[in-house]
Amino acid sequence: MAIIGAGMTEFGELWDYSFREMGIRAGLEALNDANISSEQIDAMFVGNMSAGRFIDQEHVGALIADYAGLAHTNVPSTRVESGGASGALALRQAYFSVASGIHDIVVVGGAEKMTDIGDAEMRSIQSAAADQEWETVFGATFASLFALMTVRHMHEYGTTREELSAVAVKNHRHGALNPRAQFRREIKPEMVEKSPIVSSPLRMLDCSPVSDGAAAVVICTSEMAKQFTDQPVEILATAQASDTLALHQRKSITEMLATKVAARRAFDMAKMQPKNVDVAEVHDNFTITEIMAIEDLGFFPKGEGRKAAIEGKTAIDGEIAINSSGGLKARGDPLGATGVAQIVEIIQQLRGNADKRQVADAKVGLTHNVGGTGASVIVHILGAGP
C-alpha cells in the first residue's frame, strides 16, 4: 500500500477559514501533490471527532465530499471517529477499502474546527472522549485524568517536573522549524513551570492547544502508485488496539496498554522492531503522554522515557527523532486532523522534504495516535519507497 500525495493547512486559530474551507484546502494540496483529478477518486474517509458539537454539523463525510467538488462524481464518503485518534482511524479504514480490492484510489482527510466556541464548551467536548458516566460526572476533566497518570508515573518511576518541561521545550523547538505549526517560538523550562496550573502537576504549557486545521493524504496500491510518483511512501503496517474507556478500570495507569499492543501488532505486520524506526510522531496531547508513549512503543525501557527529552535523545538529531513536527504541543491538535497530520510529517521526512526539520537518512517512520486516555490507539509504520 502506498501514499502518493499529502497536504495540510497550517494549524492554529484559523479565524479566516471555516470547517469546509480547511478540509478543501488540505484535500486540494494532497490531490495536486498526487497529480490526480477528482474523477480518479474512488472513495473518501474523513476523520472528525465532534463537528456536531463544535459547529453543529453532522454528516461530515457528505459535507467534505460536496465542498471538495466531488458531489458530481457521487463519491462514497465516510466519517470516522475514535476520539483524538479519528484521523489515524480514517487512514486505517481507507487502507482496508483499497486492500479489499474494492477501491483503487482513496482520499483520507482529517479536520476539526475547535475555535468557534468558548473554552468551557470546548473542555466539555474534549471530555466526551473519556467516560462521561464514571469520570466526568464526578468532576474529572480530560486534563485531570492525565494529571492522575502523571502523579502515578512520578510515584512509580521518579519522573520529575523538569523532565516533563523538557518535552514541551523540545517540541516547541521543533515547532519553530515548522511553517505549518501553531506555535513557532521556542520556550524555556521556567515558562512551563510558571504557566497557569490546570490540574496538578500539569500546567498550561504541559498541554497541547485548542486548534483548527485539516490534513489529507491519497493512497492506492504500491503497484498503481508507480503511475503517479517515483517517490511513493509505503505503508508497512497499520494496527489498532482498544482498552477500557475509564482510567480506573485499567490495570496500570503509568502506561497505555493499547499502545503496547498496537505497537506489537504493527511491528509484527511490518516485520520490524522499534530500533528500525528513525523518526516518529507520537501523541503528546500532554507532556506525560509523550514520555509514556516512547516507553510503550519500545523506543526506551520503562522508567527511562522520562530522561529522553532532557538528555536530547529524542531531538531531530537524537537517537530517534520524536515529534519533529512540533507534536500536538507545538504543531497543534485539531482533534480529527492530528492523526493525518502525523502521517503528513512522516511522509515529508521519508521524502527528504522536511527542510530544517529533516532527520538525516530517514527511512522508516512511525505514527502513534490516541483516543481518550488510551482507550483507542492506532499505530502506522511507513517506509521510504524503493
Next chain:
Amino acid sequence: MIGVRCGVCEKTYFPPRMICPDCGRVSIEKMERFKFSGKGTVYSTTVVHEAHEQFEMQKPYVIALVELDEGARVLGQIINCEPNEVEIGTEVKSTLRKLGEEGRSGIIYYGYKFVKI
C-alpha cells in the same frame, strides 16, 4: 457502593458488570451482588484548577483514583480537607453527596465522594 463479585475468580468490580473481563463467558449469571465497605486508599490524586462549568464553584478540588479495600478502583472527589492533605496512600471512606443538578430547576443527582479517615 454496590458492585459485583465474580463467582468464578472472586474479583470485585464497580460499577457492576454482567461479564467478568478476566473469566469471560463462564462468568455469565455468576456475577454476585457485592456491597463495598466504601473504604479505600488513594492510588493517585490531582487538584483540579480548570473545571467544567458545573464544577466552577468548587475549584480547586481534589479528584482521586481510590483503590477500594476489596480490590476495585473508582474515581471520585476527596472533600472536607485541604487539597494538599491528600496523597498516594491516604486512607479514605466514601460518603453520599450531591454531584450536580440538571439546570436550575432540574433533577438533583447524588453519588459518592470521599473523606479522609
